[in-house]
Each structure stands twice: as structure tokens, then as C-alpha cells.
Amino acid sequence: MRTSKTFSILFWVYASRVKNNQANLYVRISLDSRRVNISLKSKVPFDLWDPSTQRVDGNSKQAREANNLISETRTKIFQHYQDLRFQNKKVTADLLKSNFLGEGPRDKTLLDILEYHKQKIEKTLTKGTIRNFGVTEKYVSKFLNEELKTTTIYLNELNYKFINDFANFLFNYWPKGHVNAMSHNTVMKHLQRLRKIVTLAFHLEWVEKDPFIRWKPTFQKKERDFLNLSELIQIEDFNFHNDRLDRVRDLFVFSCYTGISFTDMNDLTKDHVRNGLDGQKWLFTSRNKTKAKVKIPLLDKALEILEKYEDHPMTEISQSLLPVITNVKVNLYLKEVADLCDIKKNLTFHMARHTFATTVTLSNGVPIETVSKLLGHTKIATTQIYARVLEDKLSQDMSELSRKLRNWKPNI
Structure with a gap:
């Protein structure tokens, strides 16, 4: 017909x-x-x-x-x-x-697309990304239960008001075990992930209109915090008299001298440490997030930490290069580290990566192209975020310039 x-x-x-x-x-x-x-x-x-x-x-x-x-x-x-x-x-x-x-679309619910999306990504995305989507899904379920008093909602019932109401729910939600309420940028990340899921439903023709069509994320520009040299040394040298905090400090400092992320660190085994082209110990791995291959010559401090845990019971059992701790616990323990070391900054594990980029490498004259390779960035623009001028580096450079100008005599 x-x-x-x-x-x-x-x-x-x-x-x-x-x-x-x-x-x-x-x-x-x-x-x-x-x-x-x-x-x-x-x-x-x-x-x-x-x-x-x-x-x-x-x-x-x-x-x-x-x-x-x-x-x-x-x-x-x-x-x-x-x-x-x-x-x-x-x-x-x-x-x-x-x-x-x-x-028909009327029969498809938000939970249907959440389940479909979960199955779709389980073999294609990294563990960290899958975990992040899982957290977003958990908050969607809490919103449905606590605010809408329901366990499901039809996809065609989603609208701009639903998005705003979910955002307000997140802004007023204080995650259990967290020292702070959910930040603005964290809320935006959850909404972005929900948008990806709902847009998938739109492309599958499970929903007639994309409710996110008029929604735009608004991220607050934040300075990437890092430790200066004196703060880093304070943490390195502090005697905690506590094995748990001692291990967390070692993992953090190892990241400060290698730039490796927490997720990538947990995947490391002894096989990842090999001799580089200079005959010295290097770390050969790849980033979970971007799949970019990373080769990191190991500095003395990083080698000291590896030697400390070479025959440690925790690494022998797990066959890991370093002791494995969950992300939630490591950031919780780092708050204790910061308090004991009198560090006034919000110490998180990711700050170690920023410290490597800023204090350890760029501030010591390592070219930004080299730092980009060490961090496993696929675009140098990502590394340029760290290319700030530190006050002590500024003072050092200007003092050197002043010395040169004092000794400078024009040819007459």
C-alpha cells in the first residue's frame, strides 16, 4: 500500500x-x-x-x-x-x-531509558564515567521518590519545569558523608548527564520532544587549587603516627610527583614500572578517561614511595603497585591530613594532579608541551589551564631580570 x-x-x-x-x-x-x-x-x-x-x-x-x-x-x-x-x-x-x-512513547518511562542507557554504556565507557552516571541515576530516583512521591514518570511528561525542579532538589541536597552541600558545578554535571540520557530517548523516538532543548548549563569558573612548595613539604615530612593516614599521604604525594589520577593509580601493577630509554625507572600506563598512553619518568620521591610498598602486605594481596583505597575514603582521610598539617585548603586527591602540573613541573621550567604529555592530555589547551604564574616564580624571574639590567651596559 x-x-x-x-x-x-x-x-x-x-x-x-x-x-x-x-x-x-x-x-x-x-x-x-x-x-x-x-x-x-x-x-x-x-x-x-x-x-x-x-x-x-x-x-x-x-x-x-x-x-x-x-x-x-x-x-x-x-x-x-x-x-x-x-x-x-x-x-x-x-x-x-x-x-x-x-x-508508543507514552509507555516508556524515565526509568526505562535509565536502564537502557546503563546497559548501553557498561562495555563502552570507563569505570569512573559509569560510576558518575550511576550517581546521577541515584539522585533522579531520590527526586522521584521524595519530591514527586512516585517511582516512575512517563518520558512525555518531562518538561522544562521538571528540569528546574530537579536542579533545585540537587542544590538543596546535602550528600551523606560530604563536608559540603552539592556545589553549583556538580549540579550542572548531574543535569548534563541526565540530558545525555533523555536526548538518547529522543533519538530513539521514545519521546516526541527533547525537554532539554532550551536548557543550557551554567558553570562557575573556578581556580584549580594546588599546593605550593612549602605546603607540599609540610605534608611530606609530617609524622602522623597513624598507618591509615600515612598510606593516604603517600598516595597523595606519589600523585604530586607523577601527575597520575586516583583512578589510574588504582589500576597500576608492578608491570607498569619499566626502564625507559635513559635506563631509569619510568611509569608506562594509559589514562582511563581518554585512553591516551602516558610515559612518566619517575622522580626520586615517587621511587621512594614505590620502594616503601614493594613488599607491603596490602600490595602483595592485591598485586597492585600501591595500596588501594576507595575514592570516597581517600578524600575523607585527606581532610584529616589537611587538619593535622594545618593546610587551610580543601584538600582532595585531584589537587595532587594540579600540584604536579603547577608547583612541581611548570614552576620549575618544564615546558608546557612536556607537562601535557606527562598528564596524558589530548589537547594542550587543557594543560594551559595550569599555566598560571606563581608569586614566588614571578618574584624569582623579576629578580633575575633586575640583576641582568644592573649589569647591562650599552655598547657606545
Whole structure:
């Protein structure tokens, strides 16, 4: 059946899968160069199938039932097509298929797309990214339960108000075990992840309109905090008299001298340490986040820490290069480290990476191109965020300039 140059309904059988003269019956919907096939869960006698009429020849019971099914299916699909056009909705082959199968957008819920997305990313994204999506999904569920007093919501019920209400919920939410309420940028990250999930539903045609179409994230520009040299030395030299804090300090300092992230550090084994082209010990690994290969010549302080844990029970059991601690615990313990060392900054593990980029490398004249390679950045623009001028470096450079100017005598 054709209603225009773009829409057609075709019935066909699987000739290559005929068994005992029985062939599976299918209907094909074609619309705007897009074709979808639907199994009608019915078999017809292959020798009686007439592809020109798309009917089963004869008057047997099986023939009559098959031909009735074909007529009913044709009418049903065409009716869906007419209904959608009458409602001024965008008609697609996939939408007609979902409507025919009773899987229209009204039947799909937010939890459906959350589950679909979870299965989609489990083998394609890094553990850290999957974990972040999981946290966002947890907050969506809490919002539905605590604010909307429901466990589900249809995708077509999502709108701009839902987004704003969810944002307000997050802004007023204080995560358990966290020392601070959720920051503005953290809320934006959760909304960005939800937008990716809902936009996927839109592309799957599970929802007619993208509720995020008018939403734009607003990130607050923040200085990337880091430790200066005196603060780093204070943490390095402090005697905690506590094995737990001692281990956390060592992991943090190792990152300060290698630039490696917490997630990447937990994946390290002894096999990642090998001799480099200069015959010295290097760290050969790749970033979980970007898959970029990283080669890091190990500085003396990093080597000291590796030697300390070479035969440590925690590394022997886990076969890891360094003791493994969860991200939540390591950041919690770092608050204790900061208090004991009288560090007034909000000490987090990621600050070690910033310290490596700023205090350890760039401030000591390491070219930004080299730092970018050491950090595993795929774009040097990412590294340029760290290229700030420190006050002590500024003073040092200007003192050197002043000395040169005092000794400078023009040729007369």
C-alpha cells in the first residue's frame, strides 16, 4: 500500500529460512528511505506464498488466517500513520513500528531509558564515567521518590519545569558523608548527564520532544587549587603516627610527583614500572578517561614511595603497585591530613594532579608541551589551564631580570 512517494507497507517471507515448507511472515514499513521490519509471529506455506499479491494462495484454514492477519496488519499500520499525521506529529518508520507493537512513547518511562542507557554504556565507557552516571541515576530516583512521591514518570511528561525542579532538589541536597552541600558545578554535571540520557530517548523516538532543548548549563569558573612548595613539604615530612593516614599521604604525594589520577593509580601493577630509554625507572600506563598512553619518568620521591610498598602486605594481596583505597575514603582521610598539617585548603586527591602540573613541573621550567604529555592530555589547551604564574616564580624571574639590567651596559 502506498499513500505517497515515501510511505509503503510490504509483506514478505524469509525465503532463506524455510523449514518444512513453513516460512516466517514479516511486514516492512518504509518511510523517507528508512525501512523497519516486524515479525508477525506467524508462519505461512512457502509454496503457496505469492509475493506479487503478498497473499497466501488457496482457501485452507492456514491461508485464510494468514490473509486475515495481513489485512488487519495493513489496516492497523495505515491507521497509525493517519493518526500521527492528523496530530501534526513527525511520522517515522520507527515510530510506526513502536506504535504497532504497543510500545508508543507514552509507555516508556524515565526509568526505562535509565536502564537502557546503563546497559548501553557498561562495555563502552570507563569505570569512573559509569560510576558518575550511576550517581546521577541515584539522585533522579531520590527526586522521584521524595519530591514527586512516585517511582516512575512517563518520558512525555518531562518538561522544562521538571528540569528546574530537579536542579533545585540537587542544590538543596546535602550528600551523606560530604563536608559540603552539592556545589553549583556538580549540579550542572548531574543535569548534563541526565540530558545525555533523555536526548538518547529522543533519538530513539521514545519521546516526541527533547525537554532539554532550551536548557543550557551554567558553570562557575573556578581556580584549580594546588599546593605550593612549602605546603607540599609540610605534608611530606609530617609524622602522623597513624598507618591509615600515612598510606593516604603517600598516595597523595606519589600523585604530586607523577601527575597520575586516583583512578589510574588504582589500576597500576608492578608491570607498569619499566626502564625507559635513559635506563631509569619510568611509569608506562594509559589514562582511563581518554585512553591516551602516558610515559612518566619517575622522580626520586615517587621511587621512594614505590620502594616503601614493594613488599607491603596490602600490595602483595592485591598485586597492585600501591595500596588501594576507595575514592570516597581517600578524600575523607585527606581532610584529616589537611587538619593535622594545618593546610587551610580543601584538600582532595585531584589537587595532587594540579600540584604536579603547577608547583612541581611548570614552576620549575618544564615546558608546557612536556607537562601535557606527562598528564596524558589530548589537547594542550587543557594543560594551559595550569599555566598560571606563581608569586614566588614571578618574584624569582623579576629578580633575575633586575640583576641582568644592573649589569647591562650599552655598547657606545
